């Protein structure tokens with residue numbers, strides 16, 4: 320059976336991990352949640368670095384843990400990328416890559432070559448780790464994990480130790496992995512921008528439990544969950560570049576239910592892109608607004624209203640065709656406009672971020 324079934328129960332003084340997850344066989348699943356919610360413990364259970372006394376783990380039909388059955392870490396075909404790259408200082412980059420492969424008989428030169436190409440580290444192979452930047456070191460550790468032809472890739476905040484510039488440098492490589500690799504990735508992160516750019520699926524952890532799990536788009540659009548990518552409540556939509564306006568340097572992207580004009584990011588026509596729309600950038604009107612500087616004005620239906628953290632504010636979920644949007648507005652505006660589920664409105668979107 321495709322996918323990952325992960326069921327673990329651990330009782331520690333002061334902390335209980337209790338999860339029962341059914342995760343997709345493809346794409347990036349982000350484990351998202353506050354510090355101490357159990358993300359790393361869950362990842363360690365999958366890796367077999369932590370033994371949950373009660374547990375069952377099945378990866379694409381292979382049982383790695385069950386009653387009376389326990390596959391030790393070194394027999395699990397997985398790649399693990401930690402926050403800090405731990406490379407052998409005395410070996411070159413190529414030596415480090417080959418060292419990792421020694422323990423996996425099935426590892427092929429082809430998978431090593433593919434990993435080197437994917438992470439763009441060909442020019443670094445003869446260097447020692449001390450002559451690499453933090454971002455380059457992390458690219459090498461990701462390549463080392465991939466060279467093992469893992470059935471699953473586990474990444475525990477792989478960018479957390481890097482400064483913003485290095486992060487920006489490495490994110491395109493992660494996006495490329497995401498596009499080109501078939502291996503499921505479990506990705507622990509605190510960073511909203513990473514989750515928005517990379518995740519297909521979210522597992523929201525709280526107090527050792529998975530309080531929500533589902534596709535990125537739908538999970539972010541739930542108003543009943545405290546899944547806020549930081550302060551930035553909002554949605555991420557999958558879209559496709561449909562038109563490029565060379566004169567105004569804009570691109571039209573189409574998503575299920577509508578179109579948006581965004582700054583042209585240089586993507587070819589037809590390219591899949593993600594757009595992120597924050598609730599604070601969405602405003603509501605009962606009629607189409609004329610003479611406005613805002614380019615993106617769409618017709619929508621109110622789906623749900625919920626209180627926001629501050630009593631003055633409300634969150635509104637809307638449907639634009641088949642896609643959800645969230646708007647943040649004052650309770651007073653919601654009341655004065657008479658908004659309720661089913662209301663037909665116009666949304667004005669002040670800013671749309673093209674992310675990857």
Ligand SMILES: Nc1ncnc2c1ncn2[C@@H]1O[C@H](COP(=O)(O)OP(=O)(O)OP(=O)(O)O)[C@@H](O)[C@H]1O
Nearest residue numbers: 331332333334352353354355356357358359360361
């Ligand atoms: N071996 C252990 N024995 C007892 N408690 C542990 C052990 N390992 C972790 N914990 C506790 O389990 C809880 C979850 O820790 P975990 O590292 O999984 O959280 P996390 O969500 O990954 O946090 P962070 O985002 O800070 O890395 C914490 O309260 C931690 O103190």
